[in-house]
Amino acid sequence: MAEDAVLSMENVSFEREKMILQNINWTLKKGENWVLMGLNGAGKTTLLSLLYGDYWATTGKINVLGETFGKTNVLELKKRIGLISTAIQSQFPEHHLAQYIVLSGKFGTIGIHNDFEQSDLNEAINLLEKLGGSELINKQYRVLSQGQRQLVLIARALLGNPELLILDEPCNGLDLFARESLLVQINKLAQLPNHPTLLFVSHYTEEILPIFQHVMLLKNGKIFAQGTRSEILTESLLSKFYPKPIKIIPISNQRIAVYPANL
């Protein structure tokens, strides 16, 4: 594995009743932020589960943050990875206050089962404030909107100082404005010194901020293409990737929308 690699997959395949991932060769280097795209059922969630140590590859080698699966303590490794997804949103205790949900990131747990110092709680509160979530402090998780929950989960993931932050469709279920404000926060995060390497999974090119300079396209469990955004986000390549030709509409600031060409 390259010395500056944050993660690498070598000839990885995953089989469960059928071949779900095949021959995945992918390296994510320090300082790079990646987007992973693929249609429903392409294998994105499965690939993330392999990176997060929830599934084991059928064949091949996976190295994350310098640790090789099979030779490392997965629970310890998980503490170094932040994971944000709508799937984990529903796992948190509904009656907990937002700042305690954030605090649980310190321990990598879902609820607070550990003794903590007041300074830990202050750190959680400060982080929520820094991310623009001051109004969430002292609010129960159950009353938070989808967008507010995502913000709490981002703060929670960051409190653990992850070296790798996986954002699995974080804009799912957000209205237009909540989505933009979440993207603003993600953009800010990428400007922080020593920010974690970001891996962003999305169905929508509109969500690909300029901070994401690398894109991987997954199709039917195989890598269809990977490279810089200027290499990948082209009409000709995406028209082959999607089932039908598409056209690209520039939005602003390097962001683009993709529509079926015949619309």
Ligand SMILES: Nc1ncnc2c1ncn2[C@@H]1O[C@H](COP(=O)(O)OP(=O)(O)OP(=O)(O)O)[C@@H](O)[C@H]1O
């Ligand atoms: N544990 C499992 N056992 C059997 N098949 C599975 C399992 N997990 C996923 N699959 C299958 O693997 C394929 C890839 O699923 P996966 O959830 O990884 O796709 P995805 O790209 O994340 O899709 P989506 O965008 O819809 O979330 C699908 O055909 C799915 O039915």
